[in-house]
Amino acid sequence: ELKPSHAGSPGIAHGGVLMSLLDTAIGSYVLIEALSRGVSASTVEMKTNMIRPAKIGTTLLTECQILSAGRTLIVAEGKVYEVGSQKLIAFGVGTFNL
Numbered sequence: 001e002l003k004p005s006h007a008g009s010p011g012i013a014h015g016g017v018l019m020s021l022l023d024t025a026i027g028s029y030v031l032i033e034a035l036s037r038g039v040s041a042s043t044v045e046m047k048t049n050m051i052r053p054a055k056i057g058t059t060l061l062t063e064c065q066i067l068s069a070g071r072t073l074i075v076a077e078g079k080v081y082e083v084g085s086q087k088l089i090a091f092g093v094g095t096f097n098l
Helices: 015-036
Strands: 007-009 042-050 060-069 073-082 088-097
Touching (some): 015 042
Antiparallel strands (some): 042 088, 073 088
16 A cells, blocks of 8 residues: 655656566565575566556555566566556556566
């Protein structure tokens, strides 16, 4: 749930909060794959697109998937939705080093 401490503008979450959420969600998802290989993972690059403002008080949900899993790099994406309305708030694509 977005709290007042997440605000960047009155009543709206700061974009960095959404970027951090996506990095954490996607990175955790990728880490599951990495650990199954007996290695760890770290973010190499990430791009985030904001689709609509996330209002303070809103609860968010992330969904992630791996797009490509190579020997040393994994590319994955994540989407942030508003719980209830299911509106897309933001999405991101990240590359992770194994």
